[in-house]
Amino acid sequence: MYHYVFLAAAVVLLAVVTYNAKNRGRRRIDGKLPPSPPSLPFLGHLHLMSPLLHRSLHDLHLRYGTDGGLLLLQLGRRRTLVVSTSSAAADLYRRHDLAFASRPHVAAAHKLSYGSRNISFAPLGDAWRRNRKAASAHVLSPRRVASFATVRAAEAAALVADVRGRAAAAKWRGLLYGYTNAVVTRAATGAAGTTAEKLKQLLGNATSLVAGVQADDLLPDVAARVVRWVTGLEKKFDDTIVEWEKFLSPIMADHMAKKRKEGDEEENFMDVLLRLREEEEKEEEGNTNGFELSDARVKSLIIDLISAATETTSVTLEWAMAELVANPSVMAKLQEEITRSANGKPATAITETEVAAMDYLHAVVKETLRLHPAAPILVPHQSTTAAIVQGYEIPSKTSLFINAWAIGRDPAAWDSPEEFRPERFLPGGEAAAVDFRGSDYQLVPFGAGRRICPGINFAVPVLEMALVGLIHGFDWELPAGMAAADVDLSEAPGLTTPLRVPLRLVPKCKT
Numbered sequence: 001m002y003h004y005v006f007l008a009a010a011v012v013l014l015a016v017v018t019y020n021a022k023n024r025g026r027r028r029i030d031g032k033l034p035p036s037p038p039s040l041p042f043l044g045h046l047h048l049m050s051p052l053l054h055r056s057l058h059d060l061h062l063r064y065g066t067d068g069g070l071l072l073l074q075l076g077r078r079r080t081l082v083v084s085t086s087s088a089a090a091d092l093y094r095r096h097d098l099a100f101a102s103r104p105h106v107a108a109a110h111k112l113s114y115g116s117r118n119i120s121f122a123p124l125g126d127a128w129r130r131n132r133k134a135a136s137a138h139v140l141s142p143r144r145v146a147s148f149a150t151v152r153a154a155e156a157a158a159l160v161a162d163v164r165g166r167a168a169a170a171k172w173r174g175l176l177y178g179y180t181n182a183v184v185t186r187a188a189t190g191a192a193g194t195t196a197e198k199l200k201q202l203l204g205n206a207t208s209l210v211a212g213v214q215a216d217d218l219l220p221d222v223a224a225r226v227v228r229w230v231t232g233l234e235k236k237f238d239d240t241i242v243e244w245e246k247f248l249s250p251i252m253a254d255h256m257a258k259k260r261k262e263g264d265e266e267e268n269f270m271d272v273l274l275r276l277r278e279e280e281e282k283e284e285e286g287n288t289n290g291f292e293l294s295d296a297r298v299k300s301l302i303i304d305l306i307s308a309a310t311e312t313t314s315v316t317l318e319w320a321m322a323e324l325v326a327n328p329s330v331m332a333k334l335q336e337e338i339t340r341s342a343n344g345k346p347a348t349a350i351t352e353t354e355v356a357a358m359d360y361l362h363a364v365v366k367e368t369l370r371l372h373p374a375a376p377i378l379v380p381h382q383s384t385t386a387a388i389v390q391g392y393e394i395p396s397k398t399s400l401f402i403n404a405w406a407i408g409r410d411p412a413a414w415d416s417p418e419e420f421r422p423e424r425f426l427p428g429g430e431a432a433a434v435d436f437r438g439s440d441y442q443l444v445p446f447g448a449g450r451r452i453c454p455g456i457n458f459a460v461p462v463l464e465m466a467l468v469g470l471i472h473g474f475d476w477e478l479p480a481g482m483a484a485a486d487v488d489l490s491e492a493p494g495l496t497t498p499l500r501v502p503l504r505l506v507p508k509c510k511t
């Protein structure tokens with residue numbers, strides 16, 4: 001707690017200096033800027049933000065934004081363009097994607113990613129491009145994702161068995177997180193069991209350090225560093241990296257000793273990265289153009305993939321289950337589709353090929369991601385050049401929030417946007433042709449353009465295999481005295497946005 005006091009003191013001391021600096025900067029911007037609400041010195045519009053940022057941004061857009069879907073905010077020292085409609089997103093992605101394809105520098109994220117050596121936090125540049133290519137073309141290629149089918153099937157079966165053992169409205173959130181954590185860590189490092197538990201703890205620690213308003217959101221770099229140092233945050237970053245090192249170094253050494261070959265059944269993300277490193281070393285004979293898959297980079301990428309994949313997927317699963325029990329007719333239709341496809345088989349015997357043919361299930365997943373994108377404002381982008389967006393001049397180094405949550409509810413793009421109605425994605429529905437893979441800008445839970453999530457192909461079967469197991473294996477009842485209309489669909493703040501009240505359901509075994 002005490003570091004907040006220091007932070008507050010530093011904030012006051014530096015307020016005048018920063019305010020002056022900010023205003024000097026402002027006077028240099030000559031062009032027409034998008035509209036903004038009235039602001040306060042130093043904080044800009046930070047005081048208008050609630051912990052549910054996407055909701056505050058949506059409210060401000062309705063009040064002050066342009067008809068074209070743009071709003072400009074000053075969040076501490078970060079000038080931020082907010083995009084809140086599908087037409088504005090289409091314009092941004094089609095015409096300005098490259099200009100806004102970088103990331104703002106956030107000290108915590110930088111430090112915890114071995115100096116932004118990962119994909120998610122790396123600024124636009126060669127290192128990011130090569131990391132991303134390694135991920136998309138090799139680590140997360142369709143062939144590699146397919147190779148983890150047995151891992152998904154085994155973990156989905158373990159989830160079903162776990163649920164079978166619990167009669168009461170138990171900790172579903174923990175079970176769902178355990179499932180995605182196990183699939184992801186097995187795919188990333190081959191690790192399972194206690195190792196996955198340790199990873200869960202490490203992820204939790206890292207998440208708590210990057211969440212919320214950071215000193216460098218408010219203060220110039222040097223001042224922010226002083227605040228972090230005085231408050232002990234800098235040390236916490238270092239300690240967290242030491243913990244990751246202790247965890248990952250032996251796993252990496254083990255992988256280097258085993259040297260699995262391409263095509264080996266057990267080849268995981270870390271094996272692939274180490275093999276790519278060997279191939280690059282041979283090809284480039286030491287000429288790595290400043291980029292190499294160093295130990296630090298491999299570790300940073302592994303942490304990145306595990307962090308990006310685990311909670312996003314488990315949070316989405318919990319939302320899907322919540323919407324299904326809140327909408328019994330949708331649940332019944334989904335059960336009917338799965339039962340028909342299963343043709344008498346138990347949930348654990350249903351294959352991914354059969355799941356791939358379940359259209360209503362795909363529609364349920366899309367509808368869940370439309371209303372409940374796990375990262376409602378995506379991951380902040382930053383511009384590297386000035387851009388003219390809808391006639392407004394947006395200076396270089398402007399952060400960009402794409403409000404995927406608001407876009408998924410944009411009344412210009414969706415009929416009855418607040419309704420959970422998967423049928424809209426079926427043939428004949430108004431969104432039959434709409435998908436979340438980056439070309440339909442009204443549905444962007446994974447983003448679009450250059451920074452689109454490279455893990456979509458990995459995430460979808462993880463979500464669908466779990467849902468098939470849970471829906472086919474059990475009838476789900478609400479705790480005594482609760483009706484479908486009582487399911488609380490409000491949100492809690494965080495790096496991802498889970499249900500505010502963890503879902504409580506009673507599973508009734510079907511067999």
Ligand code: HEM
Nearest residue numbers: 119120308309312313374375378379446447451453455459
């Ligand atoms: C339901 C599950 C998931 C959701 C909703 C999700 C969503 C997102 C979003 C919104 C972004 C930011 C896009 C942007 O900046 O515009 C992102 C980036 C990313 N995601 Fe995912 N994701 C999911 C699962 C995964 C999985 C399974 C993986 C990997 C196995 C993954 C790896 C990444 C990476 C590496 C990035 C950074 C991309 C970059 O900066 O270039 N994600 N994801």
